[in-house]
Amino acid sequence: MRKPNGFGSVKRLSGNRRRPYVYVISQGGHQRPIEYFATQIEAEIFASDYNKVHRNTSLADHRLTFAELYYRWLSRHIADTAPSSSAVCGYKNAFRHCSSLHCMPYADIKYSDYQRVIDDMRHSGLSYSSLKKVRSLISLMSEYAIKIEAGGKNYAPLLTLGRNHPVRPHKPFSRQKINKLWKILDYPDVDTVLILLYTGMRIGELLQLLKSDINQRQQLIRITKSKTESGIRTIPIHHRIQNIIMRRIQMPGQFLITDKNGMPYNYGHYCDIWKRIMIEIKAIGHTTHDCRHTVATLLDNAGANETAKRRILGHAGGDITERVYTHKGLRQLRKCIELLK
Template sequence: MKNPNGYGSVCKLSGKRRKPFAVTVTTGWNDEGKQRREYLGYYKSRREAMVALADYNNNPYDLSAGKLTFKEVYERLIKERFPKISKSNQLGYEMAFRRSEPLHDIKFNEVRKAHLQSVIDNCDKSWGTKKKIKVLFNQMYKHALENDLTHKDYARFVELPKNDTKNSRKPFTLDEINILWENIHRFDDIDSVLIMIYTGLRPGELVEVKNKSVQLDERYFRGGFKTEAGTNRVIPIHKKIHKLIENRMDPNNEYLITNFEGNKLSYYVYYHEKFKKIMQQLELNHRPHDCRHTFATLMDNADANKLSIKRIMGHAAKDITDKVYTHKDIKQLLMAIDRL
């Protein structure tokens, strides 16, 4: 049976081909009333080609989108998403994209479930990293469907392995904290570990603290990201680390934690070139996020005000309705931190 006018057609190409059936569709008409036609794709069987043609007619999309690569769709996604998400989430997207390098130059509409699954299966990182990669895939296909860049979501078929990882976060013991204090003048950057322990900062937040945000006289600074409650929050300065922070504040540097040249550190460099070396030198077995876990444990053991703990750590709470901190608020946070 002949297809309706403008519906498109399927034809078998000559010669020996892996996908001999070509589908063409009408994309418009010229000034003379003749159809402008464009290839939709090539298929192994006539049936597969007819299904593709029917799918296109049920949900037509811009065929020029079929020329976009995986990388180009990612670039379109982050242009739309990044202004709406935290710095932490942006870093997660960037990491997941790097892990998806085998897909970068493949046309997005030629990516299939097997391609996506292979990225997950061949990733030698943690389950959490694999989950972030799948989140990226989900967001890319959501963006593609919303903008008529594709007509099928292959990301929903991707499977994550079973999460066998156990929560390995463990707080520093009091003896270990004493070891840090005893060696503070022996090894560089031990002060940064203690600053995290006494502020609850995430390691990624630590390297983002700017000197101009620090109010030494009033014993607080602003910092943090990741969540709405955590972004640009007030963090009180415990008396024990007041001098450590003061010594760090070089007027020639923009950031509190810097490299030897006074420039900003990335989390990756801080972890591998500073934190890991400190742990090895002191024969301690901890990761940077253990400092934040230590802070939460110490505050809880000291019976600090629960709401103050949430505010300092940047956890959302029903009681927190805005980002305005009064002198009374800051005084309460200082009272809470001084219980350590």
């Protein structure tokens, strides 16, 4: 499509750059860069919006593509809901799986096109969780398309994912493995695994935890960032990890879990740390999420109150009575967490 005179252009810069695409306009006989971008589509979207605002010009016969809708939706979604970095990574991975749809006009995409993406993923051996994330992305984008009157329909509820066959069922840590962790407590970052095993936190919640989220006087952890609404909660600190938490608070940096220089770990870095610790205790195959399963299993075995257990783990209540009318105080939550030995 030929662009009107003075519309500007998108160029790709040479070299290994984080944002290699630049939108430029002609001014005084020279090309002036306006903004830099990670992808060409983001740059094209900016160029279109820039000309609407500054020159009251739009591209003739332009049709919104799936990719353009995604980038418009993502920026709006981040501004409105401030999702976690892991959630944004999930959106980006799901978008990559939809590569066959990227250049298609959004309003022309039908159920069969979306289902073909899902079927191709299944045949490639991707997990049920990956399929769900793609369906969720399609649903979120479709809802945004309705808001901006971009046409098309929300086919997400009609998509068939097939049966859920867990790739690797989660399994709790044995008492022997937990005891091994206590025996090598001085080994680098072993304390982080014990924190997970005595709180039931998700790894993302732990890595985002600030020191200011710890109430030292009452020995409480406030989870303020989580993947679900139910995940925003308060967890009493088990007496066995109180000293571990206090030592972490005395380290540099504003985050609870950092390296010696006070720099927080990202998920990729922590995965390397986790693998090293699992090799040390001969527990290869365990994942960070197994810690939550361990807490849930041990509390079940100890006869913990189901509502208190849900509050600690950040699970949604099973029925309306539990969600609305049952209020578990800190004393009851502490009694529940102390059932872990």
